[in-house]
Amino acid sequence: MNQIKGIPIAVDGAFPEVAQSHGNATPLLHEIEVLLSDLLATGKSASIDLRSLPMLPGDYEGLREALGDGEVSATVDAMGPTQVRETAVHGVWWVTHYNSDDTVIAEFIEVTYMPEILRTHPADAREGLDSLRTRLTQSTETDKGDADV
Amino acid sequence: MSDDKTLAETLARQGVSRRTFLKFCATMASLMAMPPSMAAEMAEKLARVRRQSVIWLSFQECTGCTESLTRSHSPTLENLIFNAISLDYHHTLMAASGTAAEAARETAMKENYGKYLMVVDGSVSTKDSGVYSTIAGVTNHDMLVDVAKGAAAIISVGTCAAFGGIPKANPNPTGAVPVSDIIKDKPIINVSGCPPIPVVITGVVAQILTLGTIPELDQHGRPKVFFGDTIHDRCYRRPFYDQGKFAKSFDDEGARNGWCLYELGCKGPTTYNACATTKWDGGVSFPIESGHPCLGCSQPDFWDAGSFYAPLSTGEWGSGTVLAAGVAAGAAIGVGAALAARKRQDTIGGGK
Numbered sequence: 001m002n003q004i005k006g007i008p009i010a011v012d013g014a015f016p017e018v019a020q021s022h023g024n025a026t027p028l029l030h031e032i033e034v035l036l037s038d039l040l041a042t043g044k045s046a047s048i049d050l051r052s053l054p055m056l057p058g059d060y061e062g063l064r065e066a067l068g069d070g071e072v073s074a075t076v077d078a079m080g081p082t083q084v085r086e087t088a089v090h091g092v093w094w095v096t097h098y099n100s101d102d103t104v105i106a107e108f109i110e111v112t113y114m115p116e117i118l119r120t121h122p123a124d125a126r127e128g129l130d131s132l133r134t135r136l137t138q139s140t141e142t143d144k145g146d147a148d149v
Numbered sequence: 150m151s152d153d154k155t156l157a158e159t160l161a162r163q164g165v166s167r168r169t170f171l172k173f174c175a176t177m178a179s180l181m182a183m184p185p186s187m188a189a190e191m192a193e194k195l196a197r198v199r200r201q202s203v204i205w206l207s208f209q210e211c212t213g214c215t216e217s218l219t220r221s222h223s224p225t226l227e228n229l230i231f232n233a234i235s236l237d238y239h240h241t242l243m244a245a246s247g248t249a250a251e252a253a254r255e256t257a258m259k260e261n262y263g264k265y266l267m268v269v270d271g272s273v274s275t276k277d278s279g280v281y282s283t284i285a286g287v288t289n290h291d292m293l294v295d296v297a298k299g300a301a302a303i304i305s306v307g308t309c310a311a312f313g314g315i316p317k318a319n320p321n322p323t324g325a326v327p328v329s330d331i332i333k334d335k336p337i338i339n340v341s342g343c344p345p346i347p348v349v350i351t352g353v354v355a356q357i358l359t360l361g362t363i364p365e366l367d368q369h370g371r372p373k374v375f376f377g378d379t380i381h382d383r384c385y386r387r388p389f390y391d392q393g394k395f396a397k398s399f400d401d402e403g404a405r406n407g408w409c410l411y412e413l414g415c416k417g418p419t420t421y422n423a424c425a426t427t428k429w430d431g432g433v434s435f436p437i438e439s440g441h442p443c444l445g446c447s448q449p450d451f452w453d454a455g456s457f458y459a460p461l462s463t464g465e466w467g468s469g470t471v472l473a474a475g476v477a478a479g480a481a482i483g484v485g486a487a488l489a490a491r492k493r494q495d496t497i498g499g500g501k
Contacts, residue, residue: 047185049178051426056385078169097172103432106176108185116189117175121167123157 024055025062028109032067035111036091045112051104063109067092076117080105084115156233157196170196177355180348180427181374194359198233201358202261203268204254204296205239208289209282209316209325210271214307215241217344218351233358234266240284251285258299266357267300269293269328272309272316276324293331302336302363303328306350308446311339311370318452329370336363339370343446346427349375367421369449375427380417380443383425386410399440410437414458416445 028048035046050060068088076082080099087094093115097106110116120128154162160170174195175188183191207215219242236242237257238250245253257265271289274281279288287295297303305328308314316325329337340350353372356364364372381387389395389409396403396410404410411418417425420443424435437443442458445451455462 045186049182049185051179052182076168076172078166078172082168082172097176099432105432106172106179108175108179110185117168117171124167 024053024059025066028053028063029066032089032092032109032111036089039091039111039113045110045116047111048109050107050109064094067094067109074118078117082117084118154200155196156198156200159200167192167196174355177348177352180423181352181356182377183374191355191359195233195355198358200233200235201354202257202265203234203236203354204257204265204300205236205242205268205270206284206289206292206296207239207241208269208271208273208293208310209323210307210309211315212241213344214270214309215239218306218347234354237261237265247285254296258296262299264301265299266354267296267303268306269303269310270306272313272325272327273331274316274323275326275331276322279324281323290331293328297332297335300335302338302357303332304350304353305329305337305339305341305370307345308341308343308449308451311341312449314343315452318450337370338363338366338372341369341371341376341447342422343444343451345447346375346423346429348427349423369421371421371447375423376421376447378421378423380420380422380425380437381415383423384417384437385425386437404440410440410442412460413442414456414460415442416448416451416454416457416461417443418461420445420448420451422447 031048035048038044038046053059070086070088070090072084072086074084076084080097080102082098083094083096085094086092091111091113093110093112095108095110095115095117096104099105157167157170171188171192174192175185177183178185178188178191238254240246240250243250243253271282273279273289273293275290279290282289284292305311309316309325310328313321313325313327316323317327327339329339338353340353342349349372352375353364356362356372364374367373367376369376381390384390386407386409389407390411394403394406394408395412396406396408397412398404399413404413409415415437417437424443425437428435428438444457445454448454
């Protein structure tokens, strides 16, 4: 529904300020602290589903500011983009899934050494190996054919 | 018809990657309030399932439920679930018609007897031997009973199939009843709403396919993961309710400020559905966010429950005292709601 952004809307007058925060950022930071501590102690990854919480824009901003930006960011193109960003707190990732209309469909804080969506699945790796071997075989046959000429 | 390919194989042929699949499952897990960690497990299981035969019967309905499911913007992740099923009969969507369509239904029933999923939208006419709604000369009642015999489970999609809906509203000229009034010996999952939220329909199908279980249901036979909270519980305008800030009429200062629509007749406090979290139209908005009170369309007999624009009466929900108490509780609502959500996730996922 990115088309909706293209609808010109004229706003007459200023709207009074509305509530922008439920104060959810701080309790979430405490939860992240516990999850990160668990990750180090047990190796167990965990996630927080941000869409399941009544987050107002101020809550998002508060959380984003508190976690900061890290040195890794990646975009996965899987029927709409998925943005994966490590926050300034190592091991804490902010993962946002969009659909093909660029609407956010799911958003998570992942406390992990590597978000699952970035990993290559073994079945895909097997398929990659098969594909590479096929190409090598074809390439070898082509080289052989060229040499014969 | 059903085939022997797994869903992963079917999707791979269509160029859908495993990461897309994982993303779909992460979204589904989120919608179903499962722990996010379930997504990877769900993706593994769903990738291995064979296509499930589904027979969809449409009775006394307006086709809004089918529209809801099929009119989402494509390609969407929700639509992926269509690849997981073999929709063997749906008289609005299928190319075949007349005798050929009915033959397809009978073949699907025979080949998948005891295993197919049955989806029903629309209520069932019972008055005057059910003559008011027939398909191929067969009354809805008789077709329902016949097809239900071989079904593994039934999903009643929409408020009409789940509770009778508008056809059952006074004076109910056709003697409309919900599916559950007729079928007593099969598991029935009610996915109510007028129309129901598309991802709730696909979420229920996804759970049956991946976990092989019927979701935990509420007192009205609805999956608790989607119908466990009221609209009011999860409404982004809830803080205004807690602060005692209400719109008194459409377009007054309160309405323009986005305050609570309780006094304009919002049925959010007594309505159980997932609109406030999943929203509509690809997550753009839901009625309250668009400035209109909730009509309560996912509740039984919502059409006969008085004016859509009259506030809920004391007998139905709350009172002036409760409203005042709500103000005092306002400060804690953010964290309280967060904790409630987490508790719900842990309960469902068996987590700590």
